[in-house]
Amino acid sequence: MKVLILHQHFNTPQKGGALRSYYLAKALVDQGIDTIVITGSNSTQQYVEQVDGIEVHYLPIAYENRFGFYKRSFSFLKYIFQSVSLAGKFKDIDVCYAISVPLTIGLAALWIRSRFGIRYIFEVGDLWPDAPIQIGVIKNYFFKQFLYSLERTIYQQADSVVALSPMIKDAIEKRAPGKKVHLIPNMADTDFYFPEIKDTRLEEKYSVQGKFVVSYIGAVGYANGLDYFLECARNAQKASLPIHFFLCGEGGMASRLQQSARKIQLNNFTFVPFTNRDGVRELMNITDASFICYKPLPVLETGSPNKYFDGLAAGKLIVVNFGGWIKEEIEQRGCGIYSDPKYPTDFTKKIQPYIYDAALLQQAQQKSRSLAEEKYSRKKLGKLFTGIFGEKI
Structure with missing residues (x-):
């Protein structure tokens, strides 16, 4: 089996930051599943690395937490086009696992499904577009309705959805009735972090x-x-x-x-x-x-x-x-x-x-x-x- 993971913010233990996508990819590799990750980087060139058996493709798409709404949006859209283009070069992909945030990752998964016939599973870590709407970043009524419609479509077209919390699972089940929703929270790395006496x-x-x-x-x-x-x-x-x-x-x-x-x-x-x-x-x-x-x-x-x-x-x-x-x-x-x-x-x-x-x-x-x-x-x-x-x- 071969799995393609889409995650714009893939981190490694050496780099630091949120490591959920690394843990998930490593779990697949440990089960003998060929795993390819497409992510972004602040590099000016595209490159590939083998990370603990994971084949990681880095696209030259700058992103930083300090970016404002429009700069983030441009980065997200750029990732959609480049990740879909790269996905078409891989053969024998069985399933695409698309990790949000942002919600726009779902557009890439939909496009890959349409162009290459690859099924996808969609992971929801934060409820979009609820988050930017409640924060006040998105205010236009019609844009809100478009994003809610996109959200429902992404859920409905997915083979299944993975929710990271019970509350997210409940929300998805209400928005996409009948869709299979798995609850898989973030992970506690109990082999790396553990109680210690203060040094x-x-x-x-x-x-x-x-x-x-x-x-x-x-x-x-x-x-x-x-x-x-x-x-x-x-x-x-x-x-x-x-x-x-x-x-x-x-x-x-x-x-x-x-x-x-x-x-x-x-x-x-x-x-x-x-x-x-x-x-x-x-x-x-x-x-x-x-x-x-x-x-x-x-x-x-x-x-x-x-x-x-x-x-x-x-x-x-x-x-x-x-x-x-x-x-x-x-x-x-x-x-x-x-x-x-x-x-x-x-x-x-x-x-x-x-x-x-x-x-x-x-x-x-x-x-x-x-x-x-x-x-x-x-x-x-x-x-x-x-x-x-x-x-x-």
């Missing part, structure tokens, strides 16, 4: 000896609402709590957040540039609580953020500032807390028991790791994923 050398390196460390590790974009994270740091500083905050990542809001931190004179906050997963694991070692932050929009409660699963695998207390299925899960499992975004002081109130009661913190952290192993381990979800392709043989 005193790292505590010294980051100047956090004797501190309770709260880290946000991920995208630094508008949707992440990280002004709230700064407000939590500000209130913790006012309350003289022994907490240090780390923000690690890249994105369009990074510079502004750094300026804001300097303006309000935070001395309990450190910005760490984007790093690969070895760098993330180093930061995770000194972290007590993993913070996951979004703006208060309903659509952002439906997602499946990588940082949640990394935090679980590393055995960290989880802190969220949004509702939805993750809030419900961490409260049910006793591995995290919800900090109300309407009240920045809510964080300082709810985190204090974990600062001053080591046994309580350890209990929550152990529950995080147990959840990762039981429900989200890379091996378990990889097996579930490859099983979808077994149905297609």
Whole structure:
């Protein structure tokens, strides 16, 4: 069997960033399935690499998190045309696996199906076009209706759809009644991240000896609402709590957040540039609580953020500032807390028991790791994923 994966933002462990598509491709390769990936890169030339048995084709299509709406849209459209053109050069492809975001990846899958007769499975990580509409990026009524129509068509023409969260699965089933929808969340790499005793050398390196460390590790974009994270740091500083905050990542809001931190004179906050997963694991070692932050929009409660699963695998207390299925899960499992975004002081109130009661913190952290192993381990979800392709043989 041969599978073609379309994902414009394919990352490798060496590069860093979200690794879901790498994990999925590796799971296929480990089952003896020939796997080709078409992705984009900031290179000026097209090139091919073999990555752990995965044949990865890089198209010269620039993209960065700091791009605005129109520049992103141009990059997305460019990927459609070039990926479809390249797909026609491969022979004996059995199934195309198209990974959104963005929704426009579905156009490439539809085109490949029409031109080359290759069936496709469509993965939905975020509900588009709901996300850009609720954020306010897309306002034109007719364009909204066009995108909703496109969304339904992509679902209906797919062999099946993969949803990354229960809420996304429910939404797709309502929009495409009768369509087979698989639930395969993001994965916790329990073989790479795991609970560790804090390394005193790292505590010294980051100047956090004797501190309770709260880290946000991920995208630094508008949707992440990280002004709230700064407000939590500000209130913790006012309350003289022994907490240090780390923000690690890249994105369009990074510079502004750094300026804001300097303006309000935070001395309990450190910005760490984007790093690969070895760098993330180093930061995770000194972290007590993993913070996951979004703006208060309903659509952002439906997602499946990588940082949640990394935090679980590393055995960290989880802190969220949004509702939805993750809030419900961490409260049910006793591995995290919800900090109300309407009240920045809510964080300082709810985190204090974990600062001053080591046994309580350890209990929550152990529950995080147990959840990762039981429900989200890379091996378990990889097996579930490859099983979808077994149905297609």
